[in-house]
Amino acid sequence: MRKIRVGIVGMGYIGESHIDAVRRIGDCVITAVADTNYELAKAKAEKYGIENCYASVEELIADKNIDAVHNCTPNYLHFDINRQIIESGKHLLSEKPLTCTYKEALELLAVAAKMPEVVAAVNFNYRMNPMVQEMRYRIARGDIGDVRIISGSYLQDWLLYDTDYSWRLEPEIAGNSCTIADIGSHWMDAVQHVTGNRITEVMADLVTFIPYRKKPKKLTETFTTAQGGEYELCKIENEDYGAVLFKTDTGAHGCFYVSELCAGHGCCFEFEINGSKASLRWNQEENDRLWMGLRDADNRYIIRNPNSISPGVRPYTSLAMGHPEGWNDAFCGNIRAFYNYILSDRKERPPFATLEEAAYIVRLVEAVIESSRKKAWVKV
Numbered sequence: 001m002r003k004i005r006v007g008i009v010g011m012g013y014i015g016e017s018h019i020d021a022v023r024r025i026g027d028c029v030i031t032a033v034a035d036t037n038y039e040l041a042k043a044k045a046e047k048y049g050i051e052n053c054y055a056s057v058e059e060l061i062a063d064k065n066i067d068a069v070h071n072c073t074p075n076y077l078h079f080d081i082n083r084q085i086i087e088s089g090k091h092l093l094s095e096k097p098l099t100c101t102y103k104e105a106l107e108l109l110a111v112a113a114k115m116p117e118v119v120a121a122v123n124f125n126y127r128m129n130p131m132v133q134e135m136r137y138r139i140a141r142g143d144i145g146d147v148r149i150i151s152g153s154y155l156q157d158w159l160l161y162d163t164d165y166s167w168r169l170e171p172e173i174a175g176n177s178c179t180i181a182d183i184g185s186h187w188m189d190a191v192q193h194v195t196g197n198r199i200t201e202v203m204a205d206l207v208t209f210i211p212y213r214k215k216p217k218k219l220t221e222t223f224t225t226a227q228g229g230e231y232e233l234c235k236i237e238n239e240d241y242g243a244v245l246f247k248t249d250t251g252a253h254g255c256f257y258v259s260e261l262c263a264g265h266g267c268c269f270e271f272e273i274n275g276s277k278a279s280l281r282w283n284q285e286e287n288d289r290l291w292m293g294l295r296d297a298d299n300r301y302i303i304r305n306p307n308s309i310s311p312g313v314r315p316y317t318s319l320a321m322g323h324p325e326g327w328n329d330a331f332c333g334n335i336r337a338f339y340n341y342i343l344s345d346r347k348e349r350p351p352f353a354t355l356e357e358a359a360y361i362v363r364l365v366e367a368v369i370e371s372s373r374k375k376a377w378v379k380v
């Protein structure tokens, strides 16, 4: 069988993770990469033995020997590049967020509706951690009863100092949110996916703790620092902390907070679901295990084990118990789910985030911003 030929646009921080993941999937081969920074794209193509290298999205999309394109560019380009990819008839795997505004997301859905043969996904990769999937199966099976309370956080520290800088702080590039759009979007997608609930009302408090930052005159990497180099002082509009109370369509209530100002945290992504019978909690930094809380019996850790994991989760795990799977594996699992779906009869609901689901996340991000500005609950 001919392999699916893949092109990747955007060779920055996450672009390389996409190269790594696709190379682990037997059904695919990367035939081209593109970046407006041609030198960077060339270096990655040479490093990984990728045949073709382009300096623009347009050239890559025009390449007839490509079946699917991954969009790994900064947020403000997602709408236009995703639109071009879908219209070309190539399958689309977009980085999150789907677009910067809900209006753009709706336009994209309309474009996709005219191209039903195109498979499109958004890379909310935490979904495909095996223990997140296990949580989803256990909740659907009724193991914890009715979902009542959903809580957690996503904490990082790469914006801790005023010398730390990223385009995620700039509304023209990132959209009107840094923290909620960047990591809050992952959190909201993951809890909606595991519970099957939809967040329908939010009350938010967004804060920009560091109102001025030293932007390095020479920006080299996505997470960069001005320490020791030349910089310009910039006023910061986007938030670096966000807390959200929310309600869901089934009557559950919850809260989460997210920030990149939490010293000592790299990717502390955690959520806990409290049901009418039991609780489940998962933390990305200990991702091979799931905590189950019970009132009338011993609490327990459920350790990832392909032999005992729920049958529906089996495709998302490969290593034997005791051989920890991590961020890279779940990331690859999400991309594998996308390609498995392309090769399937496409009758079942896909496990990855669809354009519709990702559009709803964009809507939620907007509602969170609106709520914080109005200091009031906002219905979605």
Ligand SMILES: NC(=O)c1ccc[n+]([C@@H]2O[C@H](COP(=O)([O-])OP(=O)(O)OC[C@H]3O[C@@H](n4cnc5c(N)ncnc54)[C@H](O)[C@@H]3O)[C@@H](O)[C@H]2O)c1
Pocket: 009, 010, 011, 012, 013, 014, 015, 034, 035, 036, 037, 040, 056, 057, 072, 073, 074, 075, 077, 095, 096, 097, 123, 124, 125, 182, 221, 222
């Ligand atoms: N799923 C995840 O966990 C995850 C993690 C990190 C980043 N992301 C997402 O990935 C996207 C990229 O983030 P990053 O951290 O890799 O950013 P980055 O700045 O490191 O890389 C972006 C790359 O896109 C290139 N680029 C810019 N304009 C372009 C254009 N018009 N055509 C082609 N290439 C262009 C830049 O030269 C750069 O190399 C963002 O939307 C971000 O939200 C997702």
